[in-house]
Amino acid sequence: MNSVEHNYNILEDKTATGKKRDWKGKKRRANLMAEHYEALQTKIGAPYYGKKAEKLSGCAECLSFKRDPETDKLKLYQAHFCKVRLCPMCAWRRSLKIAYHNKLIVEEANRQYGCRWIFLTLTVRNVKGERLKPQISEMMEGFRKLFQYKKVKSSVLGFFRALEITKNHEEDTYHPHFHVLLPVKRSYFGKSYIKQAEWTSFWKRAMKLDYTPIVDIRRVKGKANIDAELIESDVREAMMEHKAVLEISKYPVKDTDVVRGSKVTDDNLNTVFYLDDALSARRLIGYGGILKEIHKELNLGDAEDGDLVKIEEEDDEVANEAFEVMAYWHPGIKNYIIK
Secondary structure, three states, X not given: XXXXXXXXXXXXXXXXXOOEOOHHHHHXXXXXXXXXXXXXXHHHOOHHHHHHHHHHHOOOOEEEEEEOOOOOOEEEEEEOOOOOXXXXXXXXXXXXXXXXXXXXXXXXXXXXXXXXXXXXXXXXXXXXXXXXXXXXXXXXXXXXXXXXXXXXXXXXXXXEEXXXXXXXXXXXXXXXXXXXXXXXOHHHHOOOOOOHHHHHHHXXXXXXXXXXXXXXXXXXXXXXOOOXXXXXHHHHHHHHHHHHHXXXXXXXXXXXXXXXXXXXXXXXXXXXXXXXXXXXXXXXXXXXXXXXXXXXXXXXXXXXXXXXXXXXXXXXXXXXXXXXXXXXXXXXXXXXXXX
């Protein structure tokens, strides 16, 4: 804490394991992203970018918590999130919610079906920015075809699919790929088993590629249950047996992979431009088979575009004796203060 911050009551919100939640860092990154959208507005002249910049600037300006007097633990109960695809604050909240939903779904699938789990990664070659949007559309269609193939349909019980995009800044190319979590019957590793070479062949055919793509397939090992408190990304190392479930729940693009450094640069502007175009109005996660059914049974709602305040859905009520804590973003000291 710097000397100026000593004059204020600074927000301090911790996870169950005592790790500080980085509200300050996410808000600073959101404001930095807003600066890039403002720069795009100036450069291109489209009001669209100015509106997004305004939304990002107003994201999570005020956070309302309830503090439990016995545990001193804070629980967010009211806030305004902008839901801009590239917002670091919203991406963080989405990832937590998707991870929590997937935790519940995996536990229920294990209970109902006693299934085993496979972690599949489907890739294509890197593409330039102008090819990113059509490439993702082609991959979505290729994925749909892949899961219509007879052997795939008969061997897996469903899927959770997540799109991730990384950027090679040196070559100025983008790497869209799918992470897929597959529930399978216990008998899968016998007669129903699909070898890595077969998955590669199926994906190549579904995508109509003239090269052999890299496809990774591995078995997920671990216990059937995990502690509900352990959904924060910063404690993943403590639950390696569920690494695949958490890994697949990350939001598609790391904000540090979008905006490098702390200044508006041409490279950053190009990245924001192409990623914003490619991800706009697109479903980035998807469920199929028993996982889609269980998602509906549990009435989990939309983790991608729904409420980003409430993460643990069953914690609907806050104890009556809990008292309110209001935290406001202070643009001068660039931190949240409690009044």
